[in-house]
Amino acid sequence: MSRRGENIRKRKDGRWEGRYSAYEPQSQKNVVHSIYAKSYSEVKEKLSAAKMDTQYMSKIRKCAGDVPxxxxxxxxxxxxxxxxxxxxxxxxxxxxxxxxxxxxxxxxxxxxxxxxxxxxxxxxxxxxxxxxxxxxxxxxxxxxxxxxxxxxHTEKIRYSNQRQKTGNKPVEIFSQTEQTRLLHHLYDGMDVFKLGIVICISTGLRLGEICALKWQDIDLERKMLHVNSTVQRITMDGKETRTVLLEGEPKSVYSKREIPLSDELVKLIFPYYKNAGKYVLHNNKPLDPRTYQNKFRKYLLATDIGHKNFHSLRHTFATNYINSGADIKSLSEILGHSDVKITLNRYVHPTIETKRQHMNSLAAIYGQYLGHELP
Known part of the structure; x- marks a missing residue:
């Protein structure tokens, strides 16, 4: 039985219980809370402290409500x-x-x-x-x-964007014909800038990552490329120019990664590795991504390939990797994604040739069910 006006009672298990109500931001209602102790005096002391805290938080919340x-x-x-x-x-x-x-x-x-x-x-x-x-x-x-x-100490609310989605723009990848023309152009009169494009379409590096890539990040003996930094042009307060080129760590902790190099790519890199400067593309400082984008556009123009974003190289690599029969988890780690869902939803673009191959494989299975090969 509770003592009058105190909301304190002795339970059947021998413990004392004190009750008080406090505002709960999530439900936006006053909710009854319980406090337990071994004795009446102890639970009374705890209950008094809890009520004081509740009153204090109520005052704080009321004052905070006027904050702009x-x-x-x-x-x-x-x-x-x-x-x-x-x-x-x-x-x-x-x-x-x-x-x-x-x-x-x-x-x-x-x-x-x-x-x-x-x-x-x-x-x-x-x-x-x-x-x-x-x-x-x-x-x-x-x-x-x-x-x-x-x-x-205000109520915790969330903003839910209910606007109509515009839909993501379809990502363009290089067709097999376009890849053939581009690679022939890159291998013809190969230089370090053309090499960088080959590295991107062979490893899935981002634009900022290739522009910040250092020779020390490439281990030809182990056939491994390490992504340790990226570069981007951003606004910087207190600078004379509107933007500055800033080198820093990759996009996320997952973007800092190791990428195995193919034997062919190692052979291609080797002649440029000896007596090289600090950075792969620009001697002793990272290359401005805008400069490299302009070079990339010139390569596309020279091969009669329509406009494509530099990022299309990364998507093309991912598509080729999956079409070669590789698993999605390996691709996700090579691309530096935190979740394979990102890789699946944004970077895997099966070609019509791959879809046709799977359809033919399915038809072959049906043929086996029928006991003969379908024409």
Whole structure:
């Protein structure tokens, strides 16, 4: 039986139980909590402390509700700047300033909920945003909201992007005919720049990775290539030029990887390995990716191949790798992906020849069922 007004009672198992209610942000309701102790005095002391904590958090939450959203976002960006890669900070800041700041700057934390957020981002003047940008907006918004919940003790809410997806653009790969023409052009009058393109279509390196590749990253004896860095042109505060070329670690921890080299590629690299500078493509400094993209376009122009993005080399490598009969897990590790689902969904593009081969194999199986070979 509980003692009057205290919400404390002795249970049948001999323990004392005290109950109190506290606001739960997830359910947005007051929820009853229980505290247990071996004696009445002990549970009373614990219950009193829990109630004081609940009252304190309620006051904090009420005060925090008046904090402007932009102030929380600024503090979150400062944290990102000090803990993440500079390129990540630049990307997040760009997304916030271009797609979030103006819509949220007059709101305070207390006024936010999931319905309001949906209404705010639903009206974007018929602006068509790619799936990638929409995903980035959701990522930044939810990180800011999570920061607010953790540091200002506000209700934890999430922004769910309900906009119509535009659909990912189909990724182009080089056809067999285009690969033949391109490789003939690269092998004819081979130089270090043409070699770099062959390395990319043979290993799946990204543009920034080949531009930052050093000779010390290539072990011809072990026939191994190590991806240890990448280079990209990004905005840098306080610099005279609008952007600077920045060399850093690869895209993710999984991007830092080892890639086996074929015997043919080792033979091709060997003549350039001796007496080489620091970087494969540009002696003592990484090559600007824009410069290499321009060279790549010239190679395509010389072979009468239509416009293709440099990244098509990576997709072509992945397609050829799978079509050769290799397993998806090996490909995923070579490409530096964190999950094989990324590899399957974005980088595996079976050719019509491969599909036809599988259809013929299926027909052969049906022929065996019938007891004869189909014509």
């Amino acid at each position: 959203f932009y102030l929380v976002a600024d503090k979150w960006l400062a944290t990102v700047k000090s803990t993440k890669k500079h390129a990540t900070f630049i990307k997040y800041r760009f997304i916030y300033q271009k797609h979030i700041k103006e819509k949220m700057e007059n709101l305070v934390l207390a006024k936010l909920n999931e319905d309001i957020l949906s209404q705010i981002f639903q009206n974007e003047n018929n602006e068509v945003l790619s799936d990638s940008v929409q995903k980035s907006i959701s990522c930044v918004m939810n990180q800011i909201l999570s920061y607010a919940a953790s540091n200002y």
